[in-house]
Amino acid sequence: MSRAGAPREWLMFTGIRNSEDAAAELIRLVKRIDEAGDLVQYVLRNLAGCPSDDTEEMLRVARSAINEAIENLQGAAGELRRCPDPDVA
Numbered sequence: 455m456s457r458a459g460a461p462r463e464w465l466m467f468t469g470i471r472n473s474e475d476a477a478a479e480l481i482r483l484v485k486r487i488d489e490a491g492d493l494v495q496y497v498l499r500n501l502a503g504c505p506s507d508d509t510e511e512m513l514r515v516a517r518s519a520i521n522e523a524i525e526n527l528q529g530a531a532g533e534l535r536r537c538p539d540p541d542v543a
Contacts, residue, residue, distance in 0.1 A: 459530055460533075461473060461476075461530075461533050461534045461537045464476055464480065464530050464533075464534060465534075468480075473534045473535065473537060474534070474535065476534050477530075477531040477532075477534035477535045478531075480527045480528075480530055480531040480534070481527075481528075481531050483527060484524050484527045484528055484531070487520055487523055487524055487527070488520075488524060490520060491517060491520040491521065491524070494513055494516050494517050494520060495517060497513060498510065498513040498514065498517065501513065
């Protein structure tokens with residue numbers, strides 16, 4: 455798993471100066487990514503047993519990547535919330 459990034463890096467990336475607001479933005483993005491994961495899961499269920507094993511495998515990889523991205527962003531949001539002053543981190 456990749457590192458989530460330092461709180462200061464996320465503040466710079468999002469352009470948001472407040473740690474709590476930046477964390478809320480990351481959680482908003484997590485919800486959008488989770489919706490994408492639900493869609494991938496739906497398509498995967500509909501393609502179960504299709505003649506192309508590669509298609510199912512690619513969708514499984516996509517689902518795993520989405521889950522890992524969600525974990526990383528949730529971790530970054532948690533770090534932002536635990537570190538109100540990112541210059542200290």
